[in-house]
Amino acid sequence: MSLNVPTFPELLASASRSAVHLEMRDSYAVDYEKGPFADWRAGVRRDPADRASWWRPWLDLIQETVGRGVVVRRARIVSEPVSDYTRFLYDGTFTNVAAGEQVRWLPRRRASDIALPGNDFWLIDDRLIRWNHFTGEGASAGGEVSTNSAAAKLCGEAFEAVWERAVPHDTYQIT
Template sequence: MSLNEKPFADLLAATRHSAVHLEMRDLYAVGDEAEDYAAFLRTGTANTDPTKSFWPEWLPLVTDAVARGVVMRRVRIVSEPVTDYIRYEHAITVLNLQAGEDVRWLSRRQAADLALPGADFWLLDGKVVQFNHFTGDGDWAAKERTDNPDTAALCAAAFEAVWQRAVPHEKYTV
C-alpha cells in the first residue's frame, strides 16, 4: 500500500516520537463537524462531549499515541479578530488537551515574516508529511503525502518557528 493510500490512523499508529500539526485557515467547513458548528452558532455553546460527533474516532488515536510516548503538538495561525469558526475551535480544544495534545495559537500578524508551506500539514516523526488541502469555502479537497526529506525539513522548520512565537491555549483568548 502506498503512502497516500494508508489511512491516517495507521500512519499515526506507526509514529514513535512526534506528531505536529500546523493549521492556517480561519474557517473549516468539513462535514464531520458541520452539525456541531451550526449548533455553536445558534447557541454560543460548544459540544465538548467526548462521546459525540467526530471525537470518538479522534481522541483514542491521540491517547494511544501519547501513551506510546509520542509528543503531539498543534498550532493554529489565526486572523484577529477571530472568526466565529475559530471561537468554536477554541472552545472545543479542551478535548484535544485532555487527550494529550499540546495546543498553541498565533496571530497571523505575528507570523507574517515566517516562511510557511502553502497548506496545513501534519509532520510525523519528522519524516512523513501530510498536506491537507481544502476548498475555498473550507471543505476537504484532498490530502497529499510525502516522505521527501527536503519537504519534511521545510515543514519542521516552519512548525518550530511558529511554535516558538505561539501562545499556549490556556493563555490565548478569543
C-alpha cells in the same frame, strides 16, 4: 515523492517520536464539523464535566498515540479578531488537551516573517508529511503524502518557528 494516503489511525500509528499539525485557515467546511459548528452557532457548548458527550474516536486515537510516548502538538495560525469558526475551534480545544495533545495559537500578524508551506500539514517524526488540501470554500480536497526531505525540513522548521511564538491554549485570549 507522493505515496498512498494512509488513514489517520495508520498515520499516527507510524509515529514513534512526534506528530505535529499546522493549521493556517480561518475556517474549514469539512463535512464532519458542519453539524457541530451549526450547533455551536446556536449556542450549544460542550460541558467539560460530561466527557461521555464529547469523547470520540479521534480523541481515543490521540490518547493512544500520546500513551505510546509520541508527542502530539498542534499549532493554529489565526487572524484577529478571530472568525466564528476559530471561536468554535477554541471552545472545543479543551477536548484535544484532555486527550494529551498540546495546542498553541499564533496571531497571523506575528507569523509574517515565517516561511510557511502552502498547505496545512501533519509531519510525522520529521520525515513523513501528510498535506491537507482544501477548496476555496474550506471543504476537504483530499490529502497527499510525501517523504520529500526538503519539504519535510521546511515543514519542521516552519512548525517550530510557529510553536516558539505561539501562545499555549490555556493562556491564549480570543479577540
